[in-house]
Amino acid sequence: MYELLDLIEDEAFVIDESFELFFVNRAARERLGGSKGRCFEAIHGRVSPCGSPLWECPLRTAKREGSASLVHPAGVTTGHEGYLKVSLHRLEDGKFLETRRDVSAERELERQILIHHNHLEAISRISFAVSGLSDLKKVLDAALDVLLTIFPGCIGGILLYDRKKEELVYEVQRGLSLHFNGLLSVRKGRGVSGRVAERGEPLLLLNVDPNDATLAEEQLAREGVRSIVSVPLKAKEVVGVLNVISSRPYEFDREDLYLLSSIGYQLGMATEQARLYERLKNARERYKRLLDITFAIQEEERKRIAREL
Template sequence: MGLDSTLDIMNGTVGEILLVDENTRELLRTAHRGLSNEFLEKVRLSLGEGITGGVAKSGKAVLLEDICSDARVAHREMVIAEGLKAFICVPLRAQDKVLGVLNVASRLPRKFTTNDMHLLYAIGDQLGIAVEHARLYERLRKARERMRKLARQNLVAEEDERRRIARELHDETSQSLSGIALQLQALIEMAAIPDKNDKDFVAGLKKVQALTVQVHKEVSRLISNLHPALLDTLGLVPAARKYAETRLQSLGITVTLETRGIAVRFPVEVEAALFRFIQGAVGNIAQHSSATNAGIILEYRPDEFLLTIKDNGHGFNVKEITDVEESGRGRGLFSMRERIGFLGGSSGIESEIGKGTTVWARIPVGQDIEYGENKSPGS
């Protein structure tokens, strides 16, 4: 039932529906009839203000023969200028929560009855349920849109990762294998020479051996980036330390890792998500920060795990980077945040230009997460 139908039933000439803004605690006018433009522009109410705001706060209806004579009225001059007389204000409720109010007024002398108020109560409850359903539908729509956006981002991130691996295989491993093939061909041709120089032959073998060792290291590095063996065998702390030192120290960035509390092992999927978060943050330091120092703190608390990663780099405007766009800007931070979100946790980033960057993640720890004490030397 809408406002027009309500006014017809009540024989009212003036009415409005106002909903409580959960963020600002203001009453937002979503529908109105019979009110002047000046009234609509100038009369703004917050929760608890005036008669209407009081009903929105208390959930108790108000019935008045003459609103202008009531001491609680707000914007009295505007109400008088509007010529309002008889007035009823009832809450819009859903699941014992006040979502807003329904006002019905008349410019002619009239005595609203308690039956009128009870009828409006019933209408208000119907409107409240309709508002709640609309809000739930909007939340569901936004959640679906968020999931679609996440799916798109994951697809793009997956393709980016495939391209990165392919590029590294082409630029490093593939070229090294080509070098091995050429060197072996040269050795084959040298072996066919009757009076070959054994020293040159041995030198060629050593060169092939060196190239083979190089390829092995490159492949091992790629495998470690995809899923480090240390993560499975010794856990998050040693794996994080090894990755951070390998990634940053070669760039001249000093890195420290500190644990606080009793280090424990988390389930495989939890440690993998936390490691990916660390990997993303360390990667950003390596690629974008121009930092000279970085620090990682893993804090084990009874009810939560807190991860903090800091650097002393040039920093950036957080809003510009964290707004995920179709172009992909901020995709890495978006992916990091989603990984922690899937664990029921939260994450954030703090940075200012010239003052470095801090990235943090927090996940709950409780009885629903089974883990054992991590007694590895690296912890």
């Protein structure tokens, strides 16, 4: 058996119930330089078996149940980032075979799958929140409320572009000062939002200098901004900007930027649809008024002809 264990890539140890090492395979010897003594001393550099607050020693579990398995950060053992899966099984002679496998790639894959799942769930929640709403203010309110539940502790707002005035105005916001409520306007090319609107590209700032002139142009410095994600709301063209803001540096990452960019496209389409609905509604009301006037004129003309007859 020992010859076979020397051939595998995983680290393997044979340990007795008193934590004494009886065998260390080639993969483990290359890292440890050959080991004797008790496992917690040779492998972890500890003076006692592993326990709280790190993790419960799997050998104790294996002695009770015959086998045990756990995953822990590799840095505690190897000094490198990543994760190790430790498995123990009782052998026929009463000793235990312990194997250690690097599962960093698997854990990273799980993390990526979870991130993408959360992103899809977030986009689905935004879609559900804005579906069936034709009032633009309600659409943006619902979207921002859902969005900030994904980023707890953050504040933010949505600006819409006014084509006539050629400027961006905060339509909805959460956590910003009251002067942002439809009063503060930002021209394209100025401030964070203005630059995002002009370029049509998202912007991620991870460690903002409070004295940054770009923040001053938009009066964001007073909001205690340390990190910000700003993405355009796009339909055929930029119709607005979405900002998510944190008072902590390095609060966001590239995954957050991709998520918010996707939501930006979604809200851009929702904004354009809501505006189209509003234009159609106004056109319908104008047409109705025109019909009422036409019918009134026709009725007056009919009465005039009747009198003349």
